[in-house]
Amino acid sequence: MTVQTGREAATTAAPTGGMVPATGTFDNEDSLPRVPLPGLAESCARFLDWCAPLLTAEQLAATEAAVAEFLAPDGPGPALHAQLAAFDASEGVHSWLDEFWPARYLGRRDRIALNANFFFLFRDAVPAPTAEALPGGPQVERAAGLIAAALDYKLRLDAERIPPLVRRGQPQSMVQNRFLFSTTRIPGLEQDTVRVPYSAAWPGPSDARHVLVFRRGQMFQLEVLGPDGTPHTLAELATGLVDVLAAADLTPAPDDTAVGHLTTKARADWARSRAALLALDPANAVALDDVERALFCVCLDHVTPPDRIATCDQLLYGSAAGRWYDKAVSFVVLPNGQAGINVEHCGLDGTTILSFVDELLAAPAAELSARSGARAHGRPAVRPVTFVLDEALRADIRAAAQAFTQFGADTASVALTFPEHGADRSKALRISPDALVQLAYQLAHHRAKGLIGATYESIATRQWRYGRTEAMRVVTPEVLAFVAAMNDPTADPATRREALRAAAGAHVRRAGDCQRGDAPEQHLWELAFIQRRHGAELGVPAASPLYESPGWLVMRDDYLSTSSAPSENIEYFGFGSTSGKCIGIAYVLLADRLNIYLSTPRPVAAGMHAFADRLREALAELDQLLATDPARP
Incomplete structure (x- = not known):
């Protein structure tokens, strides 16, 4: 999340410095300047400047002593910084922060639902005066429009036709856009991983043709792209969503069968639950694959919140019977047509999501659907995504649901x-x-x-x-x-x-x-991560007292x-x-x-x-x- 975003960031003005404006989405990436690695002494000096206003004289003196020990020629700082500098200079490394971000986001062990994910509440849709009437009412109309707009964006991204952002004459990195579609965080016992396209395991853009639709505790796979890769029409998408509503509203699922609840658990606990799912029945591996490969989630909530604050709360921590909090992008659409997005944060910051949303809402859905090349493919395929569960897993789901409900109530x-x-x-x-x-x-x-x-x-x-x-x-x-x-x-x-x-x-x-x-915190924090990873081989077997100093603890609290x-x-x-x-x-x-x-x-x-x-x-x-x-x- 961030300060710099929105329409100001989405300008395509020519950059300064004699660079030729790029046309392909990722054309600027190799020419962008590298994140500068601050000097160790400079970061320590800035750290003292930054924490000093929050400290008593005694706390500041103790912090200064810890910094001096850290900076000493035989102290841990120089060895850790040298290791970071060597990493920064290594072949294939994009930034000295390449290992920082996974450690920071994927290494956290608490729950990510409400603690890490964030939401945006969209402005209300502006109806086009000549828009085709769609079946299903305002919820289906809004959801179909968002799906159509997102598919238009995906196809342009796949073809690298999303213009690279330029802000105040400076090209911006577009790498995060690769995490918008078919990206799913996978829980791990010690650190999570991410299943994502544009990776060695999944080269190039996602080839998935379905989205995951939630309704009343059930999940459905909805085909949104035809066999030739072109999108279904708006009317067909709406028909598919109506089919989801009919199936889900006819027989709402028991809450203890909604596996999405498990995504609200602390990460290691969720990893153990996921392992139990996989061990119980081979069908669960297929179901997880359907979930994890889906382009994105569409959450058709059946309850309309009574006011604006309740709407915001529902977007942030709505019941996981209708969510999969590990998915990078989940559109949430309410019965009255209000909509928003819940975002898994490990690969996506607010800047990327805002420019994405600005594109989705830049024109009427029918116009974006037409631009995408949507054409009639017939009624979209709708298939329930189900898991084989035993009593232990159902009890696990019940406990996760109860704990997350209480966690939300405590907020x-x-x-x-x-x-x-x-x-x-x-x-x-x-x-x-x-x-x-x-x-x-x-x-x-x-x-x-x-x-x-x-x-x-x-x-x-x-x-x-x-x-x-x-x-x-x-x-x-x-x-x-x-x-x-x-x-x-x-x-x-x-x-x-x-x-x-x-x-x-x-x-x-x-x-x-x-x-x-020129900021100290992430630099010093990454040095702490290096000590944990390589401390023994670097002769720094224990964490520095710097990270227990009043300045470090108070400034970050x-x-x-x-x-x-x-x-x-x-x-x-x-x-x-x-x-x-x-x-x-x-x-x-x-x-x-x-x-x-x-x-x-x-x-x-x-x-x-x-x-x-x-x-x-x-x-x-x-x-x-x-x-x-x-x-x-």
């Missing part, structure tokens, strides 16, 4: 909208829109909880080869001074404005550092975890909180409004609600402060 959330605080308003006030909302978060959090805590913000770095995101830590000395000035009853408006603009400037500079690759998804096609986006005290803040900062989804563990929900109240006040207060600036034109 509190809020959906906020601020039509008066869009990006255009910030620009009129001569301040960075992202910096302004981030500073409002800091002020609101301090007023709600009485402290400034570690805050994470995701920064997109796709301008680098195989680039993904960088971890930005928001709290700077300028943030501390800003919050102090805003809470000082004796401070005059000029003093507060000066502190606000200084903090905004520091925020913009740090975001720029992250985009340039988030009170706020934030990420932005700016696109006119998205109403809300969201993810779960990252710790027992964290507030997850997913915000859609558009020209004319700011929409925010907050999530936190229910035991600390009072703090989130207080934060929401203080945030409304803080945004209005900062707006008034800047609007009354005598220097403003």
Whole structure:
């Protein structure tokens, strides 16, 4: 998830530096600059700068001592960094982060449903005035349209006709697009793997012709491409979906037969359950193959949530009787035609998904279906996907369903909208829109909880080869001074404005550092991973005290975890909180409004609600402060 996305990222303006604009989707990849490997001393110095505002003097001194020990010529840092530099220079390596991302995402052992997956709630569909009436009502019409649009995108991607993104003159990596279709995360006991096209095991684009459709605890394989690879027509897709509804609604499946529930378990537990499925009956291997090879999931939920926040919650952690949380892309369509997407995060960031969604919603579904070359193939084949289950597996499914239901119930959330605080308003006030909302978060959090805590913000770095995101830590000395000035009853408006603009400037500079690759956290984190993998052979058998220092622990113990998804096609986006005290803040900062989804563990929900109240006040207060600036034109 990320700051840089949406229509701004989807520009095809000619890049700077004399490069010839690429036409094929992946034409820029080999010419993109490599992610720069920071120097060890520089990363350690930045780490101390970044964590210092969060530490007491005693904590900072202890952290400085741990850094000095790490950096010493006979310390672990130089040996680990040398190993990383050698890896970065190795043949076939795209980036020094090549092993970092699998370790970070695929190595996590907790559940990914709600903890890692994220969602987007789409804007409502705009009906085409001459659209052909489709059978099945608004849910089927919307789902058929999304399938048709996604097939058009896939076929263009297969032919490498998706224009490579260029942002502010800089080509962006398109590698993540290869993970949009037929990509499934596979649980492992120690680390997960990914079943994906464009790999040695599956060269080239996916040759699957079906999607996986969920309804009332059942899974169906729906053929969406004909034998010649051209899509079914919109009407045929709708007919296939109607057939799914008829079959599923006639005989809803018992909840303890919905194997999707197992995808909500902690990863090693799910790996053991998957092994039990495979061991029980050969038919289960066939069923898993149908699931894992499917182009994507279409979840036809049978319940319409009562309001917007319940809709967001359902997109994030709806019942896994109707989900397979390991699939990269799952479209969720409600009975009233509202729709969104749930995304497995290991290979896909928000930037890629947003540009994908922008393409899907760029034109009426009939137009995209026609562009794809859709033609009549007859009624699409629909086949149930079933598993052979014994009582032990059914009990396993029941337990997983119960645990995930409780996990969702233990999560509190809020959906906020601020039509008066869009990006255009910030620009009129001569301040960075992202910096302004981030500073409002800091002020609101301090007023709600009485402290400034570690805050994470995701920064997109796709301008680098195989680039993904960088971890930005928001709290700077300028943030501390800003919050102090805003809470000082004796401070005059000029003093507060000066502190606000200084903090905004520091925020913009740090975001720029992250985009340039000058950020410490992922570098130091990868050195810790190297110690685990190669420590014994490098003479570093034990983890460095750096990773137990107050600075490392406090800086990464988030009170706020934030990420932005700016696109006119998205109403809300969201993810779960990252710790027992964290507030997850997913915000859609558009020209004319700011929409925010907050999530936190229910035991600390009072703090989130207080934060929401203080945030409304803080945004209005900062707006008034800047609007009354005598220097403003």
